[in-house]
Each structure stands twice: as C-alpha cells, then as structure tokens.
Amino acid sequence: MSTEEGRLPVQVFRVEPAAPPSDWFAAWPAEPPTVRSLLVAIGLFIVTAFSTLAAGAQFATAYAAGRGPSFDNFFSAYFRALAEPRLLAAGVPFAATLLGILLAHELGHFFACRYYHIRATYPYFVPAPTLIGTLGAFIRIRSPIVNRRALFDMALAGPLVGFLLAVPALAFAIAHSKIVPAGPPLFFGQPLIERLLEAWLRPGVPHAMLLLDPVGRAAWVGLFATALNLLPAGQLDGGHILYAVNSEQHRRISLGTAIILVPLALRFWLGWLVWAALLVAIGFRHPPLIDRWEPLDPARRFWAIVALTIFVLCFMPAPFII
DSSP states (O other): OOOOTTSSOOOOOOOOOOHHHHOOOOOOOOOOHHHHHHHHHHHHOOOOOOOHHHHHHHHHHHHHHTSOOOOOHHHHHHHHHHHHHGGGGGHHHHHHHHHHHHHHHHHHHHHHHHHHHHBBBBOOOEEEESSSEEEEEEEOOSSSSHHHHHHHHHHHHHHHHHHHHHHHHHHHEEEEEEEEEEESEEEHOOOOHHHHHHHHHHHTTOOGGOOOHHHHHHHHHHHHHHHTSSSTTTHHHHHHHHHOGGGHHHHHHHHHHHHHHHHHHHHTTTTHHHHHHHHHHSOOOOOOSSSSOOOOHHHHHHHHHHHHHHHHOOOOSSEEEE
C-alpha cells in the first residue's frame, strides 16, 4: 500500500463473523440419544401405560354407570385394576388418547431439537397413581441452543402438535357425550375451547349435564397439560417462547406469573400454589443463547400470538371442582 509522504501508513482490517448460522448448527452434530436413554424411556413408557390404563378403567366404569369419576375408594379401585390385568382393557381408550397426545407433544420438541442439532433425550414419561395415571412427560436438552429461532421453534412444536391432536378428540367426545340428570361428584373445569365446541356441537345443553367419555376426558387432560406448559415463566414452553420474543422481560414476567398463581390458588384451585412453588424452585433465569442478538422474524412473532391464543383457549382458573 502506498502512502503520501509525512503520513502514517493505514492498515485496513476486515472483521469476519466467527461462523455463519449454518455452521453454528453444524457445530453440534445431531447425534442420537444413547441406548441407555432409549431403554429408560421405554421402561417409563411401559409403566406409565399400565398406570394410565388403571386410571382409564375407572373413567370407563364411571361413564358406563352414567356418572363422573370420584375420589371415593380411588386407591383401592386403582390398585385393583393393576392387580387384575383383565380390568385394564376398559382403560385402553383413555390411555391411548392421553399417551398419544403427550407423546406427540414431546416428539414435537424432540424432532425440532433434531432439526436444529440440539442434543436431547428421548421423551421420559412419569407414571403416578393419580386420577389420570401420570404426571406428564418431558425431554432433557443436553446442548446449547443457538438463537431465538431455534429456541422458539423447539418450544412451540410441542404445545402446537398436542393441541391439534386434543381438539378433534374433544370435539368427537362432546358430539357423542351422554346427558346426565345431575352433575358428577367431581367437576372438571371448562376451558374456553370446550365452551366453544359445546356451543357448536351441543347447543342448549348445560355443561354440568354433559358427561364426556374416556376419550374426551383424556383430550381434556391434554389441553390442561398444554395450558400448564404454556405458562409464560421459567423454562416451561411458554417461558422459552417468551424468552425468544422478549428476553429482557423474561425474568420479570416469570416472576409476575408465579405471583398471579397465588390469588388464583386462594380463589379457585389450591394446586396453583404447587405450581407457583415449582416455578420459584426452578428459578426465573433462562439459559443464554449463543446468538442472542439476532431478532425473531415477523412470521415467528405471528406464531407467538398463535401460542398465546392456544394458551387462552386451554387455560382454566379452576381445573377441578369437588
């Protein structure tokens, strides 16, 4: 480079990005989970299948008698079904529907992770002797997430797929539901999507007189699980979506969500206290992204509105009324 006399030479430096986004995704190969992870996932799924079959058998028995499920003698009936395998056959419609919705939800996350080369385990189901036979399912992410786009797609895939499966199942159940003269001993809350479907498919019939079959009740559980996952807090699906849209407000909104659950618990359902405590225990921080500066594109901001709409359609202040 030539310079004029009396002037210092000027050197021009060109700064290249460390790696384009395509190389970032390739930096973590989409390695399959380990065989041990697969065996654990299969084992938990089998146990959860038996647990939900036992729960489903109770729903089927109550539905055949024209009444809703009850907590009376719940544990004795639950473990009797586990001890007598022939009784489990009646629980197939409930268990198959519920496990199908939950599995679709988690596989939505799993395959989105695979697409973005995010290392994740297979879906782990959690069996439990509860009214529905399970505490849900989850996957564990074992590698960094590159940017907002990958985080958003991974978080939205699960609730979106689960919602798209649960709504038709609920609609079918409402269309074929029984009309009973008195409400069941255990009332299930009515999400907005159920109100809309009942107004369309069973106009003029009071909600308290509609008795859903086991398939419909499993779909209801799937919608409830979708609402819980879409709570805009922490590292729930809704928290991931919130962080992808507006990371600066993530911690404040997460804290606000936990606080709002307290009066909801006092007014409607004490279970919200458990969820508030769970959010506090998990914490309100979100793992940082490798590239947190790239903004979310307009199309995904629209899908964020879709996610919020799904949450509104599924959320219930009082999920259970005894």
